[in-house]
Amino acid sequence: MKFNRNGDIRVDVLINELTPLRAKLADKSASLLTLAGLGYTLYDTARTAGADWIMWLAAFAVPLAFYPLTKWSMRQQFKRQQRVRFTKEQFQMGSWPFAKRFDRQLDHSFTLPPHDKREDEKESIQMEVLRGRQRGKLVQPEKYYGKSFHLVFEHLGERFDITEIYGEREAKRALDRLKSIDQVIDSITGSGSGTPLSPENEWFVIAGDLPPNKEE
Structure with missing residues (x-):
């Protein structure tokens, strides 16, 4: 940080x-x-x-x-590397000159849908297994897309793929990491509804209220 x-x-x-x-x-x-x-x-x-x-x-x-x-x-x-950047105002995917920037103050979230090619791979594997049986062979193709996910940034209801990740454990780890950073930044800057990191962050100031006391 x-x-x-x-x-x-x-x-x-x-x-x-x-x-x-x-x-x-x-x-x-x-x-x-x-x-x-x-x-x-x-x-x-x-x-x-x-x-x-x-x-x-x-x-x-x-x-x-x-x-x-x-x-x-x-x-x-x-392994493939993908860079993202968080600031108070923006979320950035990729690096210059191909970076995409989004306003973090607007509605957004991180999600992990199954890979788009999962069903196509499943059908292909079924056909390969069937052909193997017809030849009297035991065929067990490795599933790659069936074990993969898209790491997605959703902004105002629109989907933007950050990267593809092979492995459920690895994908969930990346998702949890991005969600945690997003919440921590909101908590520190007071720009969202992240988990408060200190008592004064729990205040919601309305008109006429006194600000929370802070130690000198």
Whole structure:
């Protein structure tokens, strides 16, 4: 939380999460790297004179054992960053020169609807599973959009997407963070109905009332 030269509050937030498309690309990249590693270890073992069954077992097992770590690492690398900024008067999405600014004094909220492509993916997976059964294969495609959400800023009833987030826990964490910051700024500046941070913030001054006492 920062204050500019005029004493106005400013909070910059960096949302660093996977989108469903980036999660899918990260997993495919991890699979390709694992296959490449497996191919290398098998090739290297084949060139080793006197390779026994333990070496061949290791050649298979080591790349596969490292797959979960490779997958996690690739997902970290593929995360997308989205910046937002809060001030007393404005909420800003993105960075210059593509930033969008909205008046925070007007009616607004943060929501988390399911991803728009969730149903399309569901139908696609059902068809893929059906084709697999017809070929006598067990197919279990990974759900990406089915586990994803839109982080949305609603302003005067209009929807503005901040970012897409893969993972319910990650999406709710981002939503709670933005809501909390929004409420705290309202509480500090008295510009909204956020949770009071001190007794004097609980006063609602009307005509003829004395302002709340403040300690010197």
